[in-house]
Amino acid sequence: DxxxxxxxxxxxxxxxxxxxxxxxxxxxxxxxxxxxxxxxxxxxxxxxxxxxxxxxxxxxxxxxxxxxxxxxxxxxxxxxxxxxxxxxxxxxxxxxxxxxxxxxxxxxxxxxxxxxxxxxxxxxxxxxxxxxxxxxxxxxxxxxxxxxxxxxxxxxxxxxxxxxxxxxxxxxxxxxQVGTGQAAKICNNMLLAIGMIGTAETMNLGIRLGLDPKLLAKILNMSSGRCWSSDTYNPVPGVMEGVPSANSYQGGFGTTLMAKDLGLAQNTATNTKTTIPLGSLAHQIYRVMCARGYANKDFSSVFQFLREEEGQ
Amino acid sequence: DxxxxxxxxxxxxxxxxxxxxxxxxxxxxxxxxxxxxxxxxxxxxxxxxxxxxxxxxxxxxxxxxxxxxxxxxxxxxxxxxxxxxxxxxxxxxxxxxxxxxxxxxxxxxxxxxxxxxxxxxxxxxxxxxxxxxxxxxxxxxxxxxxxxxxxxxxxxxxxxxxxxxxxxxxxxxxxxQVGTGQAAKICNNMLLAIGMIGTAETMNLGIRLGLDPKLLAKILNMSSGRCWSSDTYNPVPGVMEGVPSANSYQGGFGTTLMAKDLGLAQNTATNTKTTIPLGSLAHQIYRVMCARGYANKDFSSVFQFLREEEGQ
Amino acid sequence: DxxxxxxxxxxxxxxxxxxxxxxxxxxxxxxxxxxxxxxxxxxxxxxxxxxxxxxxxxxxxxxxxxxxxxxxxxxxxxxxxxxxxxxxxxxxxxxxxxxxxxxxxxxxxxxxxxxxxxxxxxxxxxxxxxxxxxxxxxxxxxxxxxxxxxxxxxxxxxxxxxxxxxxxxxxxxxxxQVGTGQAAKICNNMLLAIGMIGTAETMNLGIRLGLDPKLLAKILNMSSGRCWSSDTYNPVPGVMEGVPSANSYQGGFGTTLMAKDLGLAQNTATNTKTTIPLGSLAHQIYRVMCARGYANKDFSSVFQFLREEEGQ
Amino acid sequence: DxxxxxxxxxxxxxxxxxxxxxxxxxxxxxxxxxxxxxxxxxxxxxxxxxxxxxxxxxxxxxxxxxxxxxxxxxxxxxxxxxxxxxxxxxxxxxxxxxxxxxxxxxxxxxxxxxxxxxxxxxxxxxxxxxxxxxxxxxxxxxxxxxxxxxxxxxxxxxxxxxxxxxxxxxxxxxxxQVGTGQAAKICNNMLLAIGMIGTAETMNLGIRLGLDPKLLAKILNMSSGRCWSSDTYNPVPGVMEGVPSANSYQGGFGTTLMAKDLGLAQNTATNTKTTIPLGSLAHQIYRVMCARGYANKDFSSVFQFLREEEGQ
Incomplete structure (x- = not known):
């Protein structure tokens, strides 16, 4: 041979x-x-x-x-x-x-x-x-x-x-087999995007309800809400050091790159007739963020995107 | 006094x-x-x-x-x-x-x-x-x-x-202060629901793309997709033992209870004008699951709900 | 008596x-x-x-x-x-x-x-x-x-x-009976919001795919995509006269008011355990628009909100 | 030449x-x-x-x-x-x-x-x-x-x-130019899907709130909620005659066909970086309906899909 x-x-x-x-x-x-x-x-x-x-x-x-x-x-x-x-x-x-x-x-x-x-x-x-x-x-x-x-x-x-x-x-x-490396990458990043947006929403809601953000992160991280975005890459300024949220969302993994990977996830899901409701919505959220000036910020800036502007 | x-x-x-x-x-x-x-x-x-x-x-x-x-x-x-x-x-x-x-x-x-x-x-x-x-x-x-x-x-x-x-x-x-106990509970369960549905979508997509579910779970859990639902309570039958997915989604935390908690999250978000796109969609998904016969199954049964039926 | x-x-x-x-x-x-x-x-x-x-x-x-x-x-x-x-x-x-x-x-x-x-x-x-x-x-x-x-x-x-x-x-x-006046109002405005966002997305997609917006509106209005937002209140500047989209989205029905009505729709849906996936997402979209500076614009400005900024 | x-x-x-x-x-x-x-x-x-x-x-x-x-x-x-x-x-x-x-x-x-x-x-x-x-x-x-x-x-x-x-x-x-015929078709069907799901949600919510479905349809159709799905192809059994909802959702335009067209809409949107939040969610809803036994029913059966089962 x-x-x-x-x-x-x-x-x-x-x-x-x-x-x-x-x-x-x-x-x-x-x-x-x-x-x-x-x-x-x-x-x-x-x-x-x-x-x-x-x-x-x-x-x-x-x-x-x-x-x-x-x-x-x-x-x-x-x-x-x-x-x-x-x-x-x-x-x-x-x-x-x-x-x-x-x-x-x-x-x-x-x-x-x-x-x-x-x-x-x-x-x-x-x-x-x-x-x-x-x-x-x-x-x-x-x-x-x-x-x-x-x-x-x-x-x-x-x-x-x-x-x-x-x-x-x-x-x-x-x-x-060939293609499963891509599949694993795409799957991980889709779940990452969902976890990040979910963490941003949750932290924002908790803060609005009167919780201290550091304390809320601590509670989530010892509970079933724990995820990589809450315990390693928290999107709320002031909760962790050494992450993009501590540095005006500079550096890290850009919103456009995340939008691209979610586009791949969406394509593979459509082609395989797989239902991904949260993955699809995460894609749309990162897409609109690109349209609204967040293209080059780290993808954890979704926290900033979702928060209200006035009076804050 | x-x-x-x-x-x-x-x-x-x-x-x-x-x-x-x-x-x-x-x-x-x-x-x-x-x-x-x-x-x-x-x-x-x-x-x-x-x-x-x-x-x-x-x-x-x-x-x-x-x-x-x-x-x-x-x-x-x-x-x-x-x-x-x-x-x-x-x-x-x-x-x-x-x-x-x-x-x-x-x-x-x-x-x-x-x-x-x-x-x-x-x-x-x-x-x-x-x-x-x-x-x-x-x-x-x-x-x-x-x-x-x-x-x-x-x-x-x-x-x-x-x-x-x-x-x-x-x-x-x-x-x-009073109410923050509830806030912490609601926040945790909202992020939990998002993580669970996200994990179910991701595992399903990966399987459709040819990945072995145990291997995919392992990769996610050593990467940024990691969350409690992927590493502790995986919704895919055969990936973990001792969890509801290993037992036909019996026991655990029922879909109706999760739908109730997500309703509370939605109410508090609406009242505080907080944007929770994934939390809202998670609420709707658990609500439609209740309508389609999943009310009394564990909330990880969303994996089963989203999967296509055989022969399609 | x-x-x-x-x-x-x-x-x-x-x-x-x-x-x-x-x-x-x-x-x-x-x-x-x-x-x-x-x-x-x-x-x-x-x-x-x-x-x-x-x-x-x-x-x-x-x-x-x-x-x-x-x-x-x-x-x-x-x-x-x-x-x-x-x-x-x-x-x-x-x-x-x-x-x-x-x-x-x-x-x-x-x-x-x-x-x-x-x-x-x-x-x-x-x-x-x-x-x-x-x-x-x-x-x-x-x-x-x-x-x-x-x-x-x-x-x-x-x-x-x-x-x-x-x-x-x-x-x-x-x-x-008492309350059904409110119900009718809330229902109408929820469907209005869905139709408006849907029209904005559709017009935007068509334009990106090379269609002339006036022609696309005409085609939709003679087809099954027809709705009040496409034929009476089109959100795309230049398609119709005498509507807010022709006047920088001033006047009309403000985004905050629509967000309020969608909040009522969400509350009644949650309380009656009714599934409203598009209604919920429409609520979240108008909520985030309020946060991003659209609070006082007409609700048809969702067309502008969704369009990409850079290089267009 | x-x-x-x-x-x-x-x-x-x-x-x-x-x-x-x-x-x-x-x-x-x-x-x-x-x-x-x-x-x-x-x-x-x-x-x-x-x-x-x-x-x-x-x-x-x-x-x-x-x-x-x-x-x-x-x-x-x-x-x-x-x-x-x-x-x-x-x-x-x-x-x-x-x-x-x-x-x-x-x-x-x-x-x-x-x-x-x-x-x-x-x-x-x-x-x-x-x-x-x-x-x-x-x-x-x-x-x-x-x-x-x-x-x-x-x-x-x-x-x-x-x-x-x-x-x-x-x-x-x-x-x-070439491709715009497809674009117009895809755009129309995406807005149609959004209008249909929106009508189904709205009619369902109104009924839960005590409104008579025929009366609600009449009110919507004289108001800004009006759309083709509400006035020509109403998805609620009993509201209109001669439509699939009057005939157990047989005939008409099948859910799989709508899911296919929404997949095309999603692909073109992803490729042109267009944000279509409601279109994406509509795609996911028709996709999960295919998975849950609605593949061959008319696409207006989303009303039935979203409604809670009896006794809940």
Whole structure:
């Protein structure tokens, strides 16, 4: 079996070059962590400045995804959305134009799992292996190599993927067949959005009813209302330190990014005829927040959005 | 200050009789725990069988709340809803008809905090002190004396209340002025409902997208989607043991009770002009579940409610 | 039957004085229309300026609702909310303190129908008859005597009420027992709010998809999407003339008033365990609009609220 | 310009054969109406029985869409969903495999407008013209030739399309560029769904508050709550005759079909970042109704779905 032979040759020669496509805010620190771990990196991006920055750190830079595929048999992609992924893999200068048999393709973008599955089918036709491995954790976690990867794809390739992903992340979780990494990411973020808006509503209601916000958070956190948004990332200014609500909702995870992920959740739910009433409403709330000036604030700013203005 | 004098005479004579009004599923085990802790109990209820049961355990039974008030200067009430509380306190045979000055009145019912405040004003006119102290935890916790009490009322009376409540609960939390106990209870249950429906939607979506439910729960619980409903009371059959989802959604906290608490949350939000989009939708979902045959199932059965029927 | 005797003496002497309590933006033009129709008016209000204005138009002004009740056996009240109605009828200087047997009490305030029923019971105890008759139509309709009255109360009193209401309105509709006038008003406004938000969402979506707004309105209005908000009060600037959307959403029916009516709808739904998912969400949307600066704009400004700002 | 020449030769020879692909419940009566109007029809469908039925009525039947395209330069397609449309146009035996230059392609399916645009681009590459022309009106309207067509595409081709569509419909509306026919259809049905659920909630609330349903409908229909669902298709049994609510919600427009159209509305809204809170919730409500046994009932059965069961 030629493909398996290639796989095993990959594993044996682990410090051979690794390709990287997509050098944005997340991709650049991820690629740097591969370099730090001793992997030669062959990278590209549409923006020359991004290519230049990585070149200065020691990576070899090439012109297109196809060129990356010519020189590396393990490639990581980190792109903003589904159309970019489709272009980078199947476009005229895409990876699949020159991919070698047995190449391991790991996509860390957050996209529709249906697109991940299409890419896997297209890769398989060329004798390559595609896995989806979206991340949780932001730019800070990417810099420190503390991301969490949720990985979908054929199980026998998981170890090969894990070897690279552990250079960039603290947790690597195998989720199942292709697309389940995306599914896990989307599910987590949908529940996160619901928990955050729910916490914001609840804290606001409690304050209006005369409760001290710190005390209310404490009560919720020892009770059945407890959630990550109440005990780790409380949206009410003054309740916790070191979170965006303590810093005018700067930094953190932007409202537009949350709106995007909820759009993916909505699409997958519609396509699978799944009922998600709170997830749908959370999507609409983050969407209207983008329209009302909250696009670049942390998603916990929903607390501020819901609170009345006058006389407060 | 006569009132303070009475208060302090109460504290000194702590094993004097305690009154108890409302001997339902919750009230009966609570009253029994007072007896176990050595307090004489003077009780009443509208149902003769309930009175009989407590009499057999050693309580003295009287005919009306007014009669209880004549014989005890510390009284606990545990009733189904606001109208019952209004009747028991201010009705023709109500507590306030014969209450003694300085009596401590503790209401453990879950009701509208505005009603708690009204009762406090009415009690104060008679020289008595009213505190709200709703509970979390069900019949099991009531039997084992493991309830959590959230207490609202004047702070200098809190110690006196705590002395009795610790006989019936494992946690007693002081929340602030009268009504804040109710507020804390309502806030917790609103966030609980949101978290539960959110968890049900998310688990359902993940399963549809090919994820194993146990694995998905594990991923959520180590990520930002984590909440009490995902890690302690998961609504998907087969994920956890010892929870209602493992037992056809029997036992636990019934959908009608959750719908009632969400109705209280909605009322307080409307009255205070607080925006609670997810809380309102959660209320509507539990309301329609009551209409569609889920009234007596545990509230985690929302997972079953949202799932499509076979063959569609 | 003394009460019936009084009723019939009322009908025979129709130009005897009519009482009026509540001289706000709506009450003042309503009372003036009674004067225009030849009825002596005995009025009061908490604000001296309002009393003065009506006095200058020919009304007799007195100090309190009780004083009105002493001098008139037909009284109309027009007040902002439930607590005002309770005060004006049952307060220390309230109408029921001095009401004469057989007096006809017509409340045109928009309030909770449960409060209307309580007032009717209290009135009946004094031998008086209470009817609820909330209006639709704004200040303009009030000035021109073109209001619509929805009337609840005992049917045999309806003619007596109608005689007065036709001086102030173009339509008077008998709805049934006490409280059903309020019910009809609340129901209409809930469906109005849903239709308006739905129209705003739909027009916005169509525009984003490349449709001309006037053409889209035309298509909807000849199809099953047709509603009052699409064909008579379109929320999109440029589609219709003479509506608030053509005038920066000034005038019309303010967002705070709609939020108030939706709060009443929510309360009655919660109390009757009725599921109103869209009505609840409409309430929350108008609530958050009040918080975000839309309080005093016409309720059709939801179109503007939902549209994205940046880059459009 | 060869394409324009072909177009004009089409117009001149108007009774040349017309192709028809998709002989389902809607397509079959539509094709029959073309036959009735004197157009030879060349048709195909995946199901032999459907082909047979149309053959018996006088149509020529061929094996594939490609074969239709070989023999007709005006083709109408009527298919269940986007993937079918993509297959019929661009699949291995699809229309575009053998389409003649200048052919007029009219797609009456209800699909995502983005897919309509893709088909138009693909058709243009082959020198053909694609228009979207979804319908409103059900099987009855299709049989009687009373459908409404909403047409998107280049304006100079509209007359040619109109010639054929008027054989099958009573109204043909030109909406704008390709995709706007779909947009108009989707917008109308989204507002229809919102109006229907809103009417159901409102009627239910009014009945609970003591109003007679016929009277309430009458009041709404003379007021600002008026909409097509209240005045033409009332969902409450007993209010109107000749509508599905008068016939156990049989016939009419099925809940699954409405859920599908709302899914399209949601997709287009997500893709264009449009906020549709009520539209989203309406989608979720029809989705959960499909899951709870209402899939094949008329969409006005939401009234029944929301009502509480007896005895609660």
């Amino acid at each position: 030629e493909m398996l032979f290639n796989v095993s040759s990959r594993s044996m020669a682990s410090k051979t070059p690794v390709g990287f496509v997509g050098l944005g805010n997340m991709g650049t620190p991820m690629a740097k962590n591969l370099l730090k771990n001793g992997y030669p990196v062959i990278a590209t991006d549409v923006f020359p400045e991004s290519r230049k920055e990585l070149q200065d750190t020691g990576a070899q830079v090439v012109d297109s995804p196809a060129d990356v595929a010519e020189k590396a048999d393990r490639i990581i992609t980190m792109l903003p959305s589904s159309p970019n992924v489709i272009e980078v893999y199947t476009g005229p200068n895409g990876i699949l134009k020159k991919v070698k048999k047995g190449t391991l393709l790991i996509d860390s973008s957050t996209i529709d799992p249906a697109v991940s599955k299409e890419m896997a089918v297209a890769a398989e036709k060329m004798g390559a292996v595609f896995m989806d491995a979206p991340v949780s954790g932001g730019v800070g976690a990417a810099s420190m190599g503390k991301l969490t990867f949720m990985v979908g794809g054929v199980e026998q390739e998981y170890n090969a993927a894990q070897e690279l992903l552990t250079c960039m992340g603290a947790n690597v979780v195998y989720c199942g | 006569e009132m303070l004098f009475n208060v302090s005479s109460r504290s000194m004579a702590s094993k004097t009789p305690v009154g108890f009004v409302g001997l339902g599923n919750m009230g009966t085990p609570m009253a029994k725990n007072l007896l176990k802790n050595g307090y004489p109990v003077i009780a009443t209820d509208v149902f003769p069988e309930s009175r009989k049961e407590l009499q057999d355990t050693g309580a003295q039974v009287v005919d009306s709340p007014a009669d209880v008030a004549e014989k005890a200067d510390r009284i606990i009430t545990m009733l189904p809803s606001s109208p019952n509380v209004i009747e028991v306190y201010t009705g023709p045979n109500g507590i306030l008809k014969k209450v003694k000055k300085g009596t401590l009145l503790i209401d453990s019912s879950t009701i509208d905090p505005a009603v708690s405040k009204e009762m406090a004003v009415a009690a104060e006119k008679m020289g008595a002190v009213f505190m709200d102290a709703p509970v979390s935890g069900g019949v099991g916790a009531a039997s084992m004396g493991k309830l959590t009490f959230m207490v609202g009322g004047v702070e200098q009376e809190y110690n006196a209340a705590q002395e009795l409540l610790t006989c019936m609960g494992a946690n007693v939390v002081y929340c602030g | 003394e009460m019936l005797f009084n009723v019939s003496s009322r009908s025979m002497a129709s130009k005897t004085p009519v009482g009026f309590v509540g001289l706000g933006n709506m009450g003042t033009p309503m009372a003036k229309n009674l004067l225009k129709n030849g009825y002596p008016v005995i009025a009061t209000d908490v604000f001296p300026e309002s009393r003065k204005e009506l006095q200058d138009t020919g009304a007799q002004v007195v100090d309190s609702p009780a004083d009105v009740a002493e001098k008139a056996d037909r009284i109309i009240t027009m007040l902002p909310s439930s607590p005002n109605v309770i005060e004006v009828y049952t307060g220390p200087n309230g109408i029921l303190k001095k009401v004469k047997k057989g007096t006809l009490l017509i409340d045109s305030s928009t309030i909770d129908p449960a409060v209307s029923k309580e007032m009717a019971v209290a009135a009946e105890k004094m031998g008086a008859v209470f009817m609820d008759a909330p209006v639709s139509g704004g200040v303009g309709a009030a000035s021109m005597g073109k209001l619509t009255f929805m009337v609840g109360g005992v049917e045999q009193e309806y003619n007596a009420a109608q005689e007065l209401l036709t001086c102030m309105g173009a339509n008077v509709v008998y709805c049934g | 060869e394409m324009l020449f072909n177009v004009s030769s089409r117009s001149m020879a108007s009774k040349t054969p017309v192709g028809f692909v998709g002989l389902g419940n809607m397509g079959t009566p539509m094709a029959k109406n073309l036959l009735k109007n004197g157009y030879p029809v060349i048709a195909t469908d995946v199901f032999p029985e459907s082909r047979k039925e149309l053959q018996d009525t006088g149509a020529q039947v061929v094996d594939s869409p490609a074969d239709v395209a070989e023999k007709a330069d005006r083709i109408i397609t009527m298919l269940p969903s986007s993937p079918n449309v993509i297959e019929v146009y661009t699949g291995p035996n699809g229309i575009l495999k053998k389409v003649k230059k200048g052919t007029l392609l009219i797609d009456s399916s209800t699909i995502d407008p983005a897919v309509s645009k893709e088909m138009a681009v693909a058709a243009e590459k082959m020198g053909a013209v694609f228009m979207d022309a979804p319908v409103s009106g059900g099987v009855g309207a299709a049989s009687m030739g009373k459908l409404t067509f909403m047409v998107g595409g280049v304006e100079q081709e509209y007359n040619a399309a109109q010639e054929l569509l008027t054989c099958m419909g009573a109204n043909v509306v030109y909406c704008g």
